[in-house]
Amino acid sequence: MRVISPILLAFVALSLLPSIESKRPGKGRGLKSGRQKLTRDRSRMKALRRQSRSGLSGVMIPNCSEMTQSGEVYLDCQDQSLTSIPSSSTWSRVPNHLLLARNQIKALRSGSFLGYERLSSLDLQQNQISQVEEDAFQGLTHLTTLLLQHNQLRTLSEEALIPMPNLHYLRLYDNPWKCLCPMESLIRTLQVPSNRNLGNHAKCAEPVSLKDRKLKQIDPDLLCEEFGPNVNITQTLEPNPIRGKLDATALCHTYLFPVTWMDCRSRGLTEVPPGIPDNVVRVDLSLNKIHHLKPRDFQGAKSLRILNLSSNDMQRIDTGSLSGLLHLQELDLSSNRLHFVQYGVLEDLYFLSKLKLGGNPWMCDYNIHYMVYWLRLHPGVKHSGLLCQSPLEYIGERVEDYVRSYNRDCPKDRQLSRPDQNQRDAEIWDSPMELQGEIEEEELEPSHLRAPQKYQIFRLA
Helix, strand or coil: CCCCCHHHHHHHHHHHHHHHHHCCCCCCHHHHHHHHHHHHHHHHHHHHHHHHHHCCCCCCCCCCEEEEECCEEEEECCCCCCCCCCCHHHCCCCCCEEECCCCCCCEECCCCCCCCCCCCEEECCCCCCCEECCCCCCCCCCCCEEECCCCCCCCCCHHHHCCCCCCCEEECCCCCEECCHHHHHHHHHHCCHHHCCECCCCEEEECHHHCCCEHHHCCCHHHHHHCCCCCCHHHCCCCCCCCCCCCHHHHCEEECCCCCEEECCCCCCCCCCCCCCCCCCEEECCCCCCCEECCCCCCCCCCCCEEECCCCCCCEECCCCCCCCCCCCEEECCCCCCCCCCCCCCCCCCCCCEEECCCCCCECCHHHHHHHHHHHHCCCCEEECCECCECHHHCCCEHHHHHHHHHHHHHHHHHHHCCCHHHHHHHHHCCHHHHHHHHHHHHCCCHHHHCCCCCCCCCCC
16 A cells, blocks of 8 residues: 655645635635625615606605595595606506596606506696696696696697697796797687687786786787897886676686586685585585675586685675585584574575584574474585574573474464454454555556456357
8 A cells, every 4th residue: 555645745735725715705716706796686686666656756655545436546646745657557457547636746757657458547637847848748638627727837739739639737827927929829829719718717827918818819820920039028018907807717726636626725715615526426625705695606516525614703694605516415504603594595405415504602592493394404415513592591491392392383383462463453454544545556457357347259250
């Protein structure tokens, strides 16, 4: 058996030492590069997850709610402090209605709504939108309703509307429109007779000569001729006076979800604004100063089902003020200054089911009887707050109990204090004045009525 020399063994051990050293944990280029690659992959995955959650903006999407109503998917992202349009891949279902009101969106970039091809309504009101690029609405071929009111738009080209051939309702009011040559094509589009629901109530803010003029009433031929790019029109032209009163669509916020409704709260209104659209289901007019409801105040609001008139310091409701509200189901008259409701005010409210009356100084006298009799004839109406506040002896008593006691006590007490109606009528009819009136009336009768007529026979050939 051959013996290996110690020198040879030492040489082999020294030759193997570098390879063993390179395979120790944490050493060598191969392991180092592998760790760097793994770190890069993890960072990339985190970025992808952030992008999938935040869409194109790079900002985490708040908790928007997805709901289904009548087979339509509603995506409610209102009041979420969004600064851009969230990516369509964020949601589990493709929405039919996208609600983005009351956010902080300042611009609509090209392709902002890619992936939202099924949208039929888009609510962008009450943002800070000042710029809309031409291809911002690309792909929205099924959109019928677009709400852009209450923003900061000064100009908008007709090309921005081209991707929406089925657009029927466009709201543009309460924007500081600059009615100069770049607006000429849009104004011509709005004035086409078939576009009667596009851009209603939108008004110019500039130039001074066209201030408060409606876009639909401006002659577009003058925009590019009269005002050139180098003309300083603000120094030479005087503003036109405001014509007519603002209507409900200009004074209130209109929303589409969950139903079409108008928010007119805390607007300082002293009367019901005219022009409530016939498709509005709910109107909130609370916290204003409407002291008096007048006849035909709600004329045209045929679809109205919920009406809130609370906290208006209201003192009077005329007969006919609620006429035409045949489908009204809920009426809130609480926290006003009503003493009674006049006869006939509630006669058109065939389907009313809820009536709030609390917080009013109801006076328990004969004038309050109509309200109680109407409620008896409509037992399906749930009412609250109908309590006597005056006179002193009835404070806190239910008005129904007061009327019941009034009817119970009336034959005993009140009949003696009132003159007998039959006796009073007999005295009046037997007076010389009344007899003279009868004689005068008889003398004034036509001659053919003063004496009975004789029959005459006519022979027909």
